[in-house]
Amino acid sequence: MTVAVVQHAPGETPPAVSRVLAAAGVDTRTVLLTDGEDPSADLDGVEGLIVLGGRGRRHGFGYGSGFGETAGGPALLRDALAAEVPVLALGAGTRMLAAGGGRAVRTASGARDADPAVRLTPAAGADPLFAGAEPPSPGLRPARDPLHLPVGAVVLASCDGLPEQAFRIGGSAWGVRFLRQDGAADPWAADLLARFAALATSRSEHTAARAFFTRRAEAWEERFAHQAPAYEAGVARMRLAPGGVAVDLGCGTGRAMPALREQVGAGGRVLGIDVTPAMLAAAARHGRTRHGHLLAADCTRLPLPGASVHGIFSAGLLDHLPDPYAALREWARVSAPDGVLLLFHPSGRAERAARHGRPLDPADLLAEDNLRPALEGAGWHLDAYEDTDGRFLARAVLRRRTGDGPGAAQPARPSPAGASR
Structure with missing residues (x-):
């Protein structure tokens, strides 16, 4: 069972991420992003994707992407969405996920409070990944920059003035914007990663078939x-x-x-x-x-x-x-x-x-x-x-x-x- 970690920084997967995935019995494969270029990797042997973002403005778990919101994101991510490979985008990686899913006009309006608390929405209670999760840790601060979400995206976490803090696209892709760079060290974030590893493992048989035949369907x-x-x-x-x-x-x-x-x-x-x-x-x-x-x-x-x-x-x-x-x-x-x-x-x-x-x-x-x-x-x-x-x-x-x-x-x-x- 292998999860590909899409990131800009060369070297190993961030220790906090690899530690949680290793504890779940999941191998990791690093896929490097180059500004404006698609990563040279495919979905063979990959049962899940974690997207940490690319080079640019620092924010949260990842970094701002070299792929603009209008570019549709990396082809690897678009292929994963088409094949329903489980995807978890964190921090700035959520911009690539939103772009890959097809952008809409909805955007966060700006927080009124200095430090609003992030809350799970009612939809999170029936979500395949978020169902049963505890409320986010108080120390996890919301993302404050606007984000356009695809039509049909389900908001799973929000806060006053900044509603799109976590979301799901379709039935297999999740974006969580409010995690720090070392966010996996937080118990809530570590639990989210462990949940994602379990979900990707449970779907791995179908994931492999979909990835294989999606590329050949045309x-x-x-x-x-x-x-x-x-x-x-x-x-x-x-x-x-x-x-x-x-x-x-x-x-x-x-x-x-x-x-x-x-x-x-x-x-x-x-x-x-x-x-x-x-x-x-x-x-x-x-x-x-x-x-x-x-x-x-x-x-x-x-x-x-x-x-x-x-x-x-x-x-x-x-x-x-x-x-x-x-x-x-x-x-x-x-x-x-x-x-x-x-x-x-x-x-x-x-x-x-x-x-x-x-x-x-x-x-x-x-x-x-x-x-x-x-x-x-x-x-x-x-x-x-x-x-x-x-x-x-x-x-x-x-x-x-x-x-x-x-x-x-x-x-x-x-x-x-x-x-x-």
Whole structure:
């Protein structure tokens, strides 16, 4: 688990910061800023970003940035926001965060008191990072310079006359303006850093996937357009009835969605689900919303009712999950009796191993002797298995649960009025 610390000063991460992160079991990597130039680093192997600021007017934890508020901030920070990599900006680093998130016209108006106290706002109580935090230490003085915040930013700490003392952009980026240069030595600041380390650790699996696919989303469809016939042939093996609910799970740009729509018809419902918003945006650009709805969600915690799905198509996903067995159980939970699961890849296991210069792994989950018991343990019955140079395909059907006989209540199929196109 690694957090990149973006700063101007060369050398090691500030001791107060590195001490708290080390205690949380987090490694640090320093990324240096050069005035007006983007840092030469990417997000590979980075599960979080701490932004301390750049060269310029001294204030608080960091320094004024060489990137103007209108410049949009460093590309590294913009990439992190797009990929939902957890970001914590401190002191003057908050200017880069606000610029990267898109500036609005709102600004602090100026404090009336000589030393107003910083207070958490009601929104902090429901915030993923601030919830449960103690009030800021009295010795933490507010930032006094104006700051423009992006539209939609949530203010988490304020004081009289200077409302934007801490804020959140989206669901993964936080800015805290009122910390001193040695602020991590303060118990409240140290607790904030420890909270951020824990949050970044808990999200690390999704962070890595989003960072990887966000960079590739723009060119993904064009790069793999030649695979469209293979996807159509794979979906055809599902044999879904008209009027059902079909899910393209880990959909990427939604290449299976048109074929799924063909199977369930105008009276059915198609969902494309992926954890990377950039992939869903690419899917929308390529017209997948004509065939169904797009949804950002974790495939192991699907926001779907139990027994509501009649077919799940999943290409190249299962064996890359940290807990594929939990995923198979979750997919069984949302599936109707006799629901179909199709695991697919447009190339076989041996072909992919050779392409990556490695032998077939006998422990590979997708090997038939491993996959069959994994499916059975989650309630699925494997009824077709193909592993050739041309494709990998495994078709499974959900076994009927106790009480799911022919007369048992079945999940309602969507009416034409509720169909999604």
